[in-house]
Amino acid sequence: MIRRRRTLLISIVLLISLAPAISMFWASWFAERHDCVxxxxxxxxxxxGGKDWGETLYTAFVMGWLMMLTLPVAATILLVLTLKAAFNLIRRVIRR
Incomplete structure:
Protein backbone atom coordinates (compact mmCIF):
# COMPACT_ATOMS: atom_id res chain seq x y z
CA MET A 1 0.00 0.00 0.00
CA ILE A 2 2.83 2.39 0.85
CA ARG A 3 4.52 1.65 -2.49
CA ARG A 4 1.37 2.52 -4.39
CA ARG A 5 1.00 5.81 -2.54
CA ARG A 6 4.65 6.63 -3.15
CA THR A 7 4.33 5.77 -6.84
CA LEU A 8 1.17 7.86 -7.12
CA LEU A 9 2.83 10.80 -5.38
CA ILE A 10 5.89 10.60 -7.63
CA SER A 11 3.67 10.39 -10.71
CA ILE A 12 1.70 13.45 -9.65
CA VAL A 13 4.85 15.47 -8.94
CA LEU A 14 6.33 14.48 -12.32
CA LEU A 15 3.12 15.41 -14.11
CA ILE A 16 3.00 18.80 -12.39
CA SER A 17 6.69 19.34 -13.15
CA LEU A 18 6.19 18.57 -16.84
CA ALA A 19 2.92 20.51 -17.21
CA PRO A 20 4.59 23.75 -18.43
CA ALA A 21 6.44 21.83 -21.15
CA ILE A 22 3.28 20.03 -22.17
CA SER A 23 1.31 23.29 -22.38
CA MET A 24 4.04 24.98 -24.42
CA PHE A 25 4.24 22.08 -26.89
CA TRP A 26 0.45 21.99 -27.15
CA ALA A 27 0.25 25.73 -27.86
CA SER A 28 2.95 25.47 -30.53
CA TRP A 29 1.25 22.48 -32.14
CA PHE A 30 -2.20 24.12 -32.08
CA ALA A 31 -0.93 27.40 -33.51
CA GLU A 32 1.02 25.68 -36.26
CA ARG A 33 -1.88 23.43 -37.18
CA HIS A 34 -4.25 26.39 -37.55
CA ASP A 35 -1.72 28.77 -39.17
CA CYS A 36 -1.68 31.19 -36.26
CA VAL A 37 1.18 33.46 -35.23
CA GLY A 49 -14.17 27.75 -35.25
CA GLY A 50 -15.41 31.29 -34.59
CA LYS A 51 -13.53 31.57 -31.28
CA ASP A 52 -10.39 33.57 -30.60
CA TRP A 53 -7.74 31.28 -29.10
CA GLY A 54 -5.01 33.94 -29.03
CA GLU A 55 -5.03 34.62 -25.28
CA THR A 56 -5.18 30.92 -24.40
CA LEU A 57 -2.32 30.07 -26.75
CA TYR A 58 -0.22 32.96 -25.47
CA THR A 59 -0.75 31.94 -21.84
CA ALA A 60 0.02 28.29 -22.54
CA PHE A 61 3.13 29.21 -24.52
CA VAL A 62 4.48 31.62 -21.91
CA MET A 63 4.02 28.92 -19.26
CA GLY A 64 7.14 27.44 -20.87
CA TRP A 65 9.18 29.88 -18.79
CA LEU A 66 8.00 28.05 -15.69
CA MET A 67 9.99 25.04 -16.95
CA MET A 68 13.11 26.74 -15.63
CA LEU A 69 11.81 25.89 -12.16
CA THR A 70 9.93 22.65 -12.72
CA LEU A 71 12.23 20.69 -15.05
CA PRO A 72 15.07 20.49 -12.50
CA VAL A 73 12.56 19.00 -10.04
CA ALA A 74 11.47 16.42 -12.62
CA ALA A 75 15.08 15.64 -13.55
CA THR A 76 16.03 15.15 -9.91
CA ILE A 77 13.10 12.80 -9.32
CA LEU A 78 13.98 10.77 -12.41
CA LEU A 79 17.63 10.61 -11.36
CA VAL A 80 16.71 9.38 -7.88
CA LEU A 81 14.35 6.77 -9.33
CA THR A 82 17.00 5.58 -11.79
CA LEU A 83 19.61 5.27 -9.05
CA LYS A 84 17.17 3.45 -6.80
CA ALA A 85 16.30 1.00 -9.59
CA ALA A 86 20.01 0.42 -10.30
CA PHE A 87 20.76 -0.27 -6.64
CA ASN A 88 17.81 -2.66 -6.41
CA LEU A 89 19.03 -4.48 -9.51
CA ILE A 90 22.56 -4.75 -8.13
CA ARG A 91 21.21 -6.01 -4.81
CA ARG A 92 19.17 -8.71 -6.59
CA VAL A 93 22.16 -9.82 -8.66
CA ILE A 94 24.36 -10.05 -5.56
CA ARG A 95 21.76 -12.09 -3.66
CA ARG A 96 21.66 -14.70 -6.42
Whole structure:
Protein backbone atom coordinates (compact mmCIF):
# COMPACT_ATOMS: atom_id res chain seq x y z
CA MET A 1 0.00 0.00 0.00
CA ILE A 2 2.83 2.39 0.85
CA ARG A 3 4.52 1.65 -2.49
CA ARG A 4 1.37 2.52 -4.39
CA ARG A 5 1.00 5.81 -2.54
CA ARG A 6 4.65 6.63 -3.15
CA THR A 7 4.33 5.77 -6.84
CA LEU A 8 1.17 7.86 -7.12
CA LEU A 9 2.83 10.80 -5.38
CA ILE A 10 5.89 10.60 -7.63
CA SER A 11 3.67 10.39 -10.71
CA ILE A 12 1.70 13.45 -9.65
CA VAL A 13 4.85 15.47 -8.94
CA LEU A 14 6.33 14.48 -12.32
CA LEU A 15 3.12 15.41 -14.11
CA ILE A 16 3.00 18.80 -12.39
CA SER A 17 6.69 19.34 -13.15
CA LEU A 18 6.19 18.57 -16.84
CA ALA A 19 2.92 20.51 -17.21
CA PRO A 20 4.59 23.75 -18.43
CA ALA A 21 6.44 21.83 -21.15
CA ILE A 22 3.28 20.03 -22.17
CA SER A 23 1.31 23.29 -22.38
CA MET A 24 4.04 24.98 -24.42
CA PHE A 25 4.24 22.08 -26.89
CA TRP A 26 0.45 21.99 -27.15
CA ALA A 27 0.25 25.73 -27.86
CA SER A 28 2.95 25.47 -30.53
CA TRP A 29 1.25 22.48 -32.14
CA PHE A 30 -2.20 24.12 -32.08
CA ALA A 31 -0.93 27.40 -33.51
CA GLU A 32 1.02 25.68 -36.26
CA ARG A 33 -1.88 23.43 -37.18
CA HIS A 34 -4.25 26.39 -37.55
CA ASP A 35 -1.72 28.77 -39.17
CA CYS A 36 -1.68 31.19 -36.26
CA VAL A 37 1.18 33.46 -35.23
CA UNK A 38 2.51 32.61 -31.76
CA UNK A 39 5.35 34.19 -29.85
CA UNK A 40 6.13 35.50 -26.38
CA UNK A 41 5.97 39.18 -27.27
CA UNK A 42 2.23 39.78 -27.22
CA UNK A 43 -1.11 38.13 -27.95
CA UNK A 44 -1.99 37.58 -31.60
CA UNK A 45 -5.53 36.80 -32.74
CA UNK A 46 -6.10 33.15 -33.67
CA UNK A 47 -9.65 32.51 -34.82
CA UNK A 48 -10.55 28.82 -34.93
CA GLY A 49 -14.17 27.75 -35.25
CA GLY A 50 -15.41 31.29 -34.59
CA LYS A 51 -13.53 31.57 -31.28
CA ASP A 52 -10.39 33.57 -30.60
CA TRP A 53 -7.74 31.28 -29.10
CA GLY A 54 -5.01 33.94 -29.03
CA GLU A 55 -5.03 34.62 -25.28
CA THR A 56 -5.18 30.92 -24.40
CA LEU A 57 -2.32 30.07 -26.75
CA TYR A 58 -0.22 32.96 -25.47
CA THR A 59 -0.75 31.94 -21.84
CA ALA A 60 0.02 28.29 -22.54
CA PHE A 61 3.13 29.21 -24.52
CA VAL A 62 4.48 31.62 -21.91
CA MET A 63 4.02 28.92 -19.26
CA GLY A 64 7.14 27.44 -20.87
CA TRP A 65 9.18 29.88 -18.79
CA LEU A 66 8.00 28.05 -15.69
CA MET A 67 9.99 25.04 -16.95
CA MET A 68 13.11 26.74 -15.63
CA LEU A 69 11.81 25.89 -12.16
CA THR A 70 9.93 22.65 -12.72
CA LEU A 71 12.23 20.69 -15.05
CA PRO A 72 15.07 20.49 -12.50
CA VAL A 73 12.56 19.00 -10.04
CA ALA A 74 11.47 16.42 -12.62
CA ALA A 75 15.08 15.64 -13.55
CA THR A 76 16.03 15.15 -9.91
CA ILE A 77 13.10 12.80 -9.32
CA LEU A 78 13.98 10.77 -12.41
CA LEU A 79 17.63 10.61 -11.36
CA VAL A 80 16.71 9.38 -7.88
CA LEU A 81 14.35 6.77 -9.33
CA THR A 82 17.00 5.58 -11.79
CA LEU A 83 19.61 5.27 -9.05
CA LYS A 84 17.17 3.45 -6.80
CA ALA A 85 16.30 1.00 -9.59
CA ALA A 86 20.01 0.42 -10.30
CA PHE A 87 20.76 -0.27 -6.64
CA ASN A 88 17.81 -2.66 -6.41
CA LEU A 89 19.03 -4.48 -9.51
CA ILE A 90 22.56 -4.75 -8.13
CA ARG A 91 21.21 -6.01 -4.81
CA ARG A 92 19.17 -8.71 -6.59
CA VAL A 93 22.16 -9.82 -8.66
CA ILE A 94 24.36 -10.05 -5.56
CA ARG A 95 21.76 -12.09 -3.66
CA ARG A 96 21.66 -14.70 -6.42
Missing amino acids: LHEGYVNPCIV
